[in-house]
Amino acid sequence: MNPILLDWIEFAVRWTHVITAVAWIGSSFYFIALDLGLHRDRNLATGADGEEWQVHGGGFYHIQKYLVAPEQMPSDLVWFKWESYSTWLSGFAMLFVVYYLGGDLFLIDPNKLDIPVWQGAVISMASLGLGWVMYDQLCKTKFGDNNTRLMILLYVILVAMAWGYNQVFTGRAALLHLGAFTATIMSANVFFIIIPNQKIVVADLIAGRKPDPKYGKIAKQRSTHNNYLTLPVIFLMLSNHYPMAFGTEYNWVVASLVFLMGVTIRHFFNSMHARKGKPGWTLAVTAILFVLIIWVSSLSRWEYQEDAALSQTAHKYSAAEGFDDVVNIVMGNCSMCHAAEPGWPGIAVPPKGVMLEIPEQVAIHAKQIYLQAGRSHAMPPPSASYILPEDRAEIVKWFESVNG
Structure with missing residues (x-):
């Protein structure tokens, strides 16, 4: 699948997940707070177990809770389930x-x-x-x-x-x-x-x-x-x-x-x-x-999964034309932060866990480099390094030579 399309699909799914999670957690926390805060020391004519008055958005709300149900079950009962x-x-x-x-x-x-x-x-x-x-x-x-x-x-x-x-x-x-x-x-x-x-x-x-x-x-x-x-x-x-x-x-x-x-x-x-x-x-x-x-x-050092042998996909990128040039570009612009011991002040571990100190690591993280530094200007940060437009173009050319 096209990596740009896949990245946007991931973004869309993540956004959807955050939206639905906010809805679920928000309603859950609200009802927990409501249930705990009900006044249960009042004799209510409706037979309800408790009540509370709330104000929000310029309006006033009178809420009552029934342990079982009111005398007549409403036909438009709202169920809170789809959020979950x-x-x-x-x-x-x-x-x-x-x-x-x-x-x-x-x-x-x-x-x-x-x-x-x-x-x-x-x-x-x-x-x-x-x-x-x-x-x-x-x-x-x-x-x-x-x-x-x-x-x-x-x-x-x-x-x-x-x-x-x-x-x-x-x-x-x-x-x-x-x-x-x-x-x-x-x-x-x-x-x-x-x-x-x-x-x-x-x-x-x-x-x-x-x-x-x-x-x-x-x-x-x-x-x-x-x-x-x-x-x-x-x-x-x-x-x-x-x-x-x-x-x-x-x-x-x-x-x-x-x-x-x-x-x-x-x-x-x-x-x-x-x-x-x-x-x-x-x-x-x-x-x-x-x-x-x-x-x-802080008890242990960063775990290095990149020490393992290159995957078949990563081998394709390391064997592609222009790989040596891309390695030089990455080493000159990215490896000061993306290292086992980052050299940039204030950074204790490699950002996102990505290390780019040796050619094999560049091949493993090919798609991320392509999206972050080739197709977009997300990396490296402008204040941390300066990467030439032709360098970004070289990254794009190298990656797309493998993906057609």
């Missing part, structure tokens, strides 16, 4: 475009596990599916009746998955997959548990039957899990832009600490919305955890 579904679907589409189609570079680390890209993709998809099944079955056991105990076990499972992903995939892909693993559990909670349970309750009410309270209890448990998992998922999805998060051998420890930060941050906001005060200890613990993350990230 479309977030997962767009996220999987991005996983496919970036990590399955770009598996040679972004998914597989031959230094860890030298397998074909298709096998890595199979491991990826299987882990997401099996993760949900394992979690769901645990929730349905007697062990899962105690939510605190269940959450502790879920944390242990997430730590184990963080370590396991790091034994198979690149550091970047490992953290991304941990985020996808967690997000799959969250979205599946909505699709398989929360919405079906709500539909059962609605059907009972319409038929004049008294709904079984167990359905609300189960949905509440899954919703609580989603509440505490959201912030770590956001961190993991952003981590691929920051090599200090994903590019060390202890990235799984970083991820494990981030899950704890998610708990402390959400506890602060949940307590505040429930009018139980603003527990300062959560802020202190969050700060300590963040300092620990910074320390852990």
